[in-house]
Amino acid sequence: MPGKVPNALSGVELPDPHMDIEDYDPDADLMVLNMGPQHPSTHGVFRVKLIMDGEVIVKAVSYPGYLHRGVEKLMEKLTYAQITPIVDKNDYVSPMINEQAVNMAFEAALEVEVPRRARWIRTILAEMQRVASHLVALGTFTLDVGGAIGGGASIFMYTFRDRELILDLFEELTGCRFHYNTHTVGGQRHDIPAGWAGRAIEALKLIDQRLDEFFELVIANPIFQDRSDGVGILPRHLALGLGLGGPIGRASGVDLDLRRDAPYHCYDEIEVKVPTRTTGDCTARFMVRYEETRESLRIALAMLEGVPEGPICSRKAVNSAASVKIKDGEVYVGVESPRGELGTYLIAGGQGGQGPYRLKIRPPSLHAISVIPYLLPGNNISDAIAILGSLDPIMGEVDR
Amino acid sequence: MAVDDANDPNTVNFTNPLLDHMLSVPGLDLAVTSIDKLLTWASSNSLWMFPMATSCCGIEFMATNAARVDLDRMGSIVRATPRQCDVMVVAGTITVKMAPRVKKLWDQMPEPKWCIAMGSCAISGDFYRNIYSVVPGIDTFMPVDVYIPGCPPNPEQLMAGLLRLQEKIKAQRDGTWVPIETRPETEKMNVPAIHRIQDADRDPLLTPAQLDRSRSLGMNGAEHRAADEEGREEAEAYARACHLPTNVLRASRGGKPAEEES
Amino acid sequence: MTPELKAAIAALLAPSTDEGKEPLTAEDVVAFGMWVPASLHVALAELLKAHGFTLYVTVVASHWPGEKPSRRNPDPPPEHFQVATVLRNPTRGASTTFSWRVRLEPGQPLDTLFALFAGADWQEREQYDLVGVHFAGHPDLRRLMMPDDWEGHPLRRDYAIDTPHFPWR
Numbered sequence: 001m002p003g004k005v006p007n008a009l010s011g012v013e014l015p016d017p018h019m020d021i022e023d024y025d026p027d028a029d030l031m032v033l034n035m036g037p038q039h040p041s042t043h044g045v046f047r048v049k050l051i052m053d054g055e056v057i058v059k060a061v062s063y064p065g066y067l068h069r070g071v072e073k074l075m076e077k078l079t080y081a082q083i084t085p086i087v088d089k090n091d092y093v094s095p096m097i098n099e100q101a102v103n104m105a106f107e108a109a110l111e112v113e114v115p116r117r118a119r120w121i122r123t124i125l126a127e128m129q130r131v132a133s134h135l136v137a138l139g140t141f142t143l144d145v146g147g148a149i150g151g152g153a154s155i156f157m158y159t160f161r162d163r164e165l166i167l168d169l170f171e172e173l174t175g176c177r178f179h180y181n182t183h184t185v186g187g188q189r190h191d192i193p194a195g196w197a198g199r200a201i202e203a204l205k206l207i208d209q210r211l212d213e214f215f216e217l218v219i220a221n222p223i224f225q226d227r228s229d230g231v232g233i234l235p236r237h238l239a240l241g242l243g244l245g246g247p248i249g250r251a252s253g254v255d256l257d258l259r260r261d262a263p264y265h266c267y268d269e270i271e272v273k274v275p276t277r278t279t280g281d282c283t284a285r286f287m288v289r290y291e292e293t294r295e296s297l298r299i300a301l302a303m304l305e306g307v308p309e310g311p312i313c314s315r316k317a318v319n320s321a322a323s324v325k326i327k328d329g330e331v332y333v334g335v336e337s338p339r340g341e342l343g344t345y346l347i348a349g350g351q352g353g354q355g356p357y358r359l360k361i362r363p364p365s366l367h368a369i370s371v372i373p374y375l376l377p378g379n380n381i382s383d384a385i386a387i388l389g390s391l392d393p394i395m396g397e398v399d400r
Numbered sequence: 401m402a403v404d405d406a407n408d409p410n411t412v413n414f415t416n417p418l419l420d421h422m423l424s425v426p427g428l429d430l431a432v433t434s435i436d437k438l439l440t441w442a443s444s445n446s447l448w449m450f451p452m453a454t455s456c457c458g459i460e461f462m463a464t465n466a467a468r469v470d471l472d473r474m475g476s477i478v479r480a481t482p483r484q485c486d487v488m489v490v491a492g493t494i495t496v497k498m499a500p501r502v503k504k505l506w507d508q509m510p511e512p513k514w515c516i517a518m519g520s521c522a523i524s525g526d527f528y529r530n531i532y533s534v535v536p537g538i539d540t541f542m543p544v545d546v547y548i549p550g551c552p553p554n555p556e557q558l559m560a561g562l563l564r565l566q567e568k569i570k571a572q573r574d575g576t577w578v579p580i581e582t583r584p585e586t587e588k589m590n591v592p593a594i595h596r597i598q599d600a601d602r603d604p605l606l607t608p609a610q611l612d613r614s615r616s617l618g619m620n621g622a623e624h625r626a627a628d629e630e631g632r633e634e635a636e637a638y639a640r641a642c643h644l645p646t647n648v649l650r651a652s653r654g655g656k657p658a659e660e661e662s
Numbered sequence: 663m664t665p666e667l668k669a670a671i672a673a674l675l676a677p678s679t680d681e682g683k684e685p686l687t688a689e690d691v692v693a694f695g696m697w698v699p700a701s702l703h704v705a706l707a708e709l710l711k712a713h714g715f716t717l718y719v720t721v722v723a724s725h726w727p728g729e730k731p732s733r734r735n736p737d738p739p740p741e742h743f744q745v746a747t748v749l750r751n752p753t754r755g756a757s758t759t760f761s762w763r764v765r766l767e768p769g770q771p772l773d774t775l776f777a778l779f780a781g782a783d784w785q786e787r788e789q790y791d792l793v794g795v796h797f798a799g800h801p802d803l804r805r806l807m808m809p810d811d812w813e814g815h816p817l818r819r820d821y822a823i824d825t826p827h828f829p830w831r
Contacts (some may be wrong), residue, residue, distance in 0.1 A: 039480070066495060070528070074528070245752065594831060
């Protein structure tokens with residue numbers, strides 16, 4: 001293609017998200033289209049008000065908050081032991097990582113050490129959960145650009161079928177397909193059953209094979225390329241300013257992955273290869289997620305071979321709601337969730353030490369969605385759907 | 401089905417001399433029952449679903465539609481518009497911001513319509529029920545036909561719920577449906593301030609208020625604000641009548657402490 | 663945090679030390695939880711951004727209501743708000759966070775960081791919505807999570823968690 005192709009590192013002119021719409025061309029006949037809180041794009045309840053000049057979007061105003069469940073207020077009334085199942089429901093597509101973020105904050109405030117076996121298991125669970133979450137993201141993005149009845153749906157079926165294998169393993173370990181409540185302050189509640197590691201290795205190898213088939217179907221498809229190449233280029237400086245460090249940031253050239261750069265669990269013992277791109281468009285985000293899935297499969301397979309022996313929890317098992325007491329302290333802990341940096345800011349000392357005074361969850365999806373007023377203007381509606389799909393927001397954690 | 405048309409004066413009772421003549425023809429009643437059976441079978445096996453999927457149950461709903469437990473083989477496909485749907489599957493927590501939209505979409509669905517409350521957030525608000533922004537169960541503003549408990553329910557449970565709905569539809573059309581039995585209530589259960597839509601002791605003024613709210617949905621809530629200035633006294637009177645605490649309506653209003661307002 | 667950065671932060675904060683206390687030195691600068699006066703909030707963020715802390719992480723506001731003096735706590739602090747800001751430097755291999763706290767009186771606004779970090783837009787709107795802290799200079803400070811006609815700030819300590827909202831609960 002002749003001429004310079006814009007990418008995330010070149011200067012892309014960004015619209016002003018707070019532009020007054022009256023300043024736009026007075027002769028234009030602007031239409032307001034409400035992409036309402038209920039829409040078939042499977043990304044949860046989220047409203048975008050699109051102000052359009054014909055087919056082209058001029059301004060996009062987004063309204064989150066349709067799933068605001070007041071979780072932070074609720075946690076001020078709960079004890080530390082009761083918080084883990086609540087926090088599962090924030091980023092409901094990767095609950096393991098939610099639980100880990102919160103329990104790591106409690107452990108940091110209490111200065112409790114987690115035994116090596118528990119940290120190893122946590123790493124394996126985080127990587128498997130990352131695979132499952134990316135399968136959802138890849139499947140729903142293909143569903144968005146491919147149509148719900150037709151090509152997109154078949155890829156969606158494939159990825160969800162593979163995700164079921166991982167959920168079966170989690171069900172065997174914790175008892176639930178979803179919302180596991182398996183992490184606790186100081187370690188894990190459920191230990192790996194006999195033979196689980198072998199079954200997990202088989203399942204992950206199968207997923208690895210099937211990812212090849214799925215990838216070949218999608219990436220060379222001209223419709224997919226038309227709808228995703230060059231669409232929604234997010235410049236690197238905006239990604240940094242908005243706080244996007246996950247797959248979205250990495251697709252725009254922000255070379256940051258907390259597993260490699262601020263390691264926790266057992267990530268300092270293994271090598272994590274972090275895929276990055278500089279194109280910053282929807283295809284780049286898709287490819288980064290795809291390559292991360294492969295990398296997570298490789299890490300999980302390597303770690304399942306040699307799980308160390310030892311205790312899985314350094315404290316006595318939680319048997320009452322008030323068994324964890326943290327007198328005071330303030331910590332911030334960030335972990336790498338499939339969407340970016342999931343952080344927990346804990347101010348301890350509430351309820352006489354039995355619960356937090358203020359627990360704020362830093363949701364990566366909130367920052368992902370705040371990209372919308374910058375990316376949508378200048379595009380068509382079909383591009384808007386593709387961009388929203390490639391951001392992979394989870395409204396449970398945006399609104400909490 | 402909808403409670404509204406029980407006392408609705410606009411309901412039409414269909415009579416036609418041709419129908420009366422048809423019913424008097426010998427043997428036609430056999431044909432009519434067979435046709436009726438055919439229609440029942442068709443109706444219960446082609447329930448197109450409207451996914452009101454807000455949170456985690458939405459992901460399980462998607463997983464149920466996926467390859468392992470396939471809802472499509474029940475004849476149910478997911479349609480994005482309420483006008484083409486028979487069943488609204490409310491999967492996930494409904495918040496105060498979302499509730500008028502859900503009610504509006506429910507009203508936009510044409511009859512016959514049914515509702516499945518999937519997951520404990522839709523049934524009762526789950527553990528969020530006492531939070532300022534959560535509606536404690538969707539049956540406070542819309543009639544529910546099947547409750548599927550779970551957090552979230554397994555795909556098999558959702559399938560079982562759909563099969564129960566099919567049984568219910570067959571029973572309703574056969575005329576053998578027994579009215580809803582009261583859910584067993586435990587002693588420790590928190591009773592919500594707003595009763596279920598089918599409870600006898602529910603305030604009759606509540607449903608029109610909910611209907612008004614959902615109809616007046618503007619793009620920026622301007623209608624709400626205008627209505628609120630007059631309606632705030634009404635809301636406080638209602639709260640007092642239900643023995644709800646009224647001082648909380650004034651708490652933290654723009655930083656003014658409660659004692660200064662009198 | 664490099665020694666130059668620590669020295670620069672100490673130099674920035676030194677003139678605002680309370681009387682009778684020793685001015686801040688480079689060794690006193692910690693990466694978490696330093697108390698910073700509200701007037702130096704933006705200057706500190708600019709300094710950090712120039713030294714590599716370019717990833718905006720979050721801002722956390724909390725409400726500390728005034729308590730009555732009791733035997734255990736004879737001199738409790740009056741009602742105030744605390745705003746903590748967290749930034750991260752996205753260095754490959756050695757990424758750290760820096761976070762500081764600002765104490766505000768009720769009604770006192772805090773300067774916005776929107777000019778430096780685009781992510782401050784929504785984070786500050788959310789804290790305004792839920793806790794009620796005003797951010798001066800913010801281009802569009804309105805509610806984010808709650809409906810536009812909501813009254814009150816839910817995450818304040820004197821806001822009842824089960825506040826009714828006619829006609830839905």
